[in-house]
Amino acid sequence: MIEAMDLTKSYGGRPAVDRLSFRVRPGAVTGFLGPNGAGKSTTMRLILGLDAPTGGRVMINGRPYGALPAPLREVGALLDAKAVHSGRSAYHHLLWLARSNGLARRRVDEVLERVGLASVARKRTRGFSLGMGQRLGLAAALLGDPGILILDEPVNGLDTEGIRWIRTLLKGLAAEGRTVLLSSHLMSEMELTADHLIVIGRGRLLADTTMRDFIDRNSRAVTLVRTPDTARLRTALEERGALVHPHEAGAWLVSGLTAATIGKIATEQRIELHELAPRTSSLEEVYTQMTEAAVEYRASGEGSVPRIRAETMS
Numbered sequence: 529m530i531e532a533m534d535l536t537k538s539y540g541g542r543p544a545v546d547r548l549s550f551r552v553r554p555g556a557v558t559g560f561l562g563p564n565g566a567g568k569s570t571t572m573r574l575i576l577g578l579d580a581p582t583g584g585r586v587m588i589n590g591r592p593y594g595a596l597p598a599p600l601r602e603v604g605a606l607l608d609a610k611a612v613h614s615g616r617s618a619y620h621h622l623l624w625l626a627r628s629n630g631l632a633r634r635r636v637d638e639v640l641e642r643v644g645l646a647s648v649a650r651k652r653t654r655g656f657s658l659g660m661g662q663r664l665g666l667a668a669a670l671l672g673d674p675g676i677l678i679l680d681e682p683v684n685g686l687d688t689e690g691i692r693w694i695r696t697l698l699k700g701l702a703a704e705g706r707t708v709l710l711s712s713h714l715m716s717e718m719e720l721t722a723d724h725l726i727v728i729g730r731g732r733l734l735a736d737t738t739m740r741d742f743i744d745r746n747s748r749a750v751t752l753v754r755t756p757d758t759a760r761l762r763t764a765l766e767e768r769g770a771l772v773h774p775h776e777a778g779a780w781l782v783s784g785l786t787a788a789t790i791g792k793i794a795t796e797q798r799i800e801l802h803e804l805a806p807r808t809s810s811l812e813e814v815y816t817q818m819t820e821a822a823v824e825y826r827a828s829g830e831g832s833v834p835r836i837r838a839e840t841m842s
């Protein structure tokens with residue numbers, strides 16, 4: 529369990545993290561979202577004791593990182609996959625980490641196997657691709673068999689197979705009862721991987737809720753409609769107060785009426801329908817809408833009122 533209480537970090541008087549309170553619970557992948565500069569990396573560094581908070585505190589299993597007796601056994605982190613001595617082999621990089629943290633040598637072979645690097649373990653990391661570097665970073669994070677994992681953009685630059693592999697790995701780690709905190713700008717991937725979301729904007733908490741609830745609460749109910757008789761259907765729907773927008777490939781998106789009502793109107797008017805499909809928003813759509821509001825807030829200056837309330841939604 530990671531618990532932040534009024535966590536604050538200012539640089540030169542400007543808060544990068546602003547009175548942030550949240551809990552990251554075991555048994556789930558928690559996605560950590562926010563636009564560039566929102567404070568995600570700063571928060572992760574504060575959790576890991578790499579930076580000291582200006583105010584508030586953050587605890588790992590009830591203690592600050594610095595007070596953990598064997599940190600690598602409790603928390604594994606991947607913040608920067610390039611932070612590896614390029615002249616060392618993957619095996620020796622991990623062995624050095626294991627030795628300096630009092631971990632058994634056999635863990636090196638176990639994690640190399642788990643991340644799929646066993647066959648290149650003796651190669652110097654200089655020749656590693658981005659994906660291999662990310663796998664090595666994950667191996668280091670897993671070395672102490674920790675109950676908590678903190679991963680900053682682990683899928684950055686990976687190909688489809690690598691992204692899918694990380695998704696399966698992280699879901700598996702959460703299913704084992706571990707706490708997984710994951711940041712990523714890839715919304716489609718986040719939607720497939722995370723069970724819970726913490727969203728921040730300008731260092732403040734915008735949402736702390738389940739993935740399903742976040743999407744449901746912030747979705748605009750929209751129905752996709754396809755008809756050969758666009759003009760008549762559009763007029764009939766607009767007369768009933770609907771908003772009708774052209775979508776791709778000749779389809780239309782209708783908001784303000786349920787799919788059932790749209791179907792009823794079409795039947796009454798004898799308008800042929802080729803498609804009538806209620807659409808749920810994707811995480812990307814909901815998140816973009818929310819962060820646009822946060823950007824608007826940022827652009828409008830210090831004293832203004834944000835359109836998105838900076839409070840938890842759960």
Ligand SMILES: Nc1ncnc2c1ncn2[C@@H]1O[C@H](COP(=O)(O)OP(=O)(O)OP(=O)(O)O)[C@@H](O)[C@H]1O
Nearest residue numbers: 539543544545562563564565566567568569570571
């Ligand atoms: N060491 C530092 N000194 C001064 N300002 C900093 C420092 N680290 C971060 N900041 C500032 O704090 C704010 C938050 O940055 P942070 O890197 O935590 O955001 P982020 O959400 O991780 O962004 P990204 O998605 O781009 O990685 C930014 O305005 C950044 O410029």
